[in-house]
Amino acid sequence: MNLDEAWNILQKNEFKRTKNRDVILQFFAAHNRYLTAGDVKLHMEKDNPGISFDTIYRNLATFTELGILEETELTGERHFRMHCEPGVHHHHFICTLCGVTRNIPECPMDILSIDLSNYEIESHKFEVYGKCPQCIAS
Missing domain, CATH: 3.30.1490.190 (Ferric-uptake regulator, C-terminal dimerisarion domain)
Incomplete structure (x- = not known):
């Protein structure tokens, strides 16, 4: 999934384009691996020191529910990655x-x-x- 596809899904589901969503999606698009909410928070705190885990988790949950992100559990913690090859079973x-x-x-x-x-x-x-x-x- 690329950023344009992600934004099309969000817009179809009536989600506004916000700076936080944009930063989160760009972060996942730049990494071909699973990342934690903590990884996202560390990345976002550089420009937004007041970002809360609630905001991050709410966006991660939305992105997962819409099929933009995939989720797994590693070592007892939720990890996320950009959905790869939407519609292709793998x-x-x-x-x-x-x-x-x-x-x-x-x-x-x-x-x-x-x-x-x-x-x-x-x-x-x-x-x-x-x-x-x-x-x-x-």
């Missing part, structure tokens, strides 16, 4: 040290041997956690 490898991600295009649901024919599957999520080559080398 999964992720996530580095537990730096948060960098790599797409896994194959879906393990396709090879499940469990018979779920009497069940209605609403969604699923598959993530692989480990260390990326850069973190291993460090």
